[in-house]
Amino acid sequence: MSEEPKSDAPLNPDFLAMLVCPESHKPLVQKGNRLLCKESGKAYRIEDGIPILLIDEAERISDAELATL
Numbered sequence: 399m400s401e402e403p404k405s406d407a408p409l410n411p412d413f414l415a416m417l418v419c420p421e422s423h424k425p426l427v428q429k430g431n432r433l434l435c436k437e438s439g440k441a442y443r444i445e446d447g448i449p450i451l452l453i454d455e456a457e458r459i460s461d462a463e464l465a466t467l
Contacts, residue, residue: 406431407447420451427467434459436467 409417409428417426419435419442426433426449432441433449440456442449459467 406444409444409447409449417449417451421453421456432457434463434467436464439464 414426414428414433417433418424419426419438419440421440422435422437424435424437426435426442428434428444431444433444433451434441439459440453441459442451442456444450
């Protein structure tokens with residue numbers, strides 16, 4: 399019986415390296431269960447290990463969180 403991945407588990411580094419922000423086309427950084435883009439200021443959620451890279455569903459990153467990227 400296989401174990402389901404946790405929603406906040408790190409993505410495979412090779413897979414993460416292939417992902418880019420759909421708006422800025424810049425690399426993404428994983429923080430918990432979200433992928434963050436400094437250039438666009440958007441955060442994309444990860445559900446069941448699957449990045450949801452839809453601009454319309456992205457959240458705006460707070461200025462305080464942007465400063466930590």
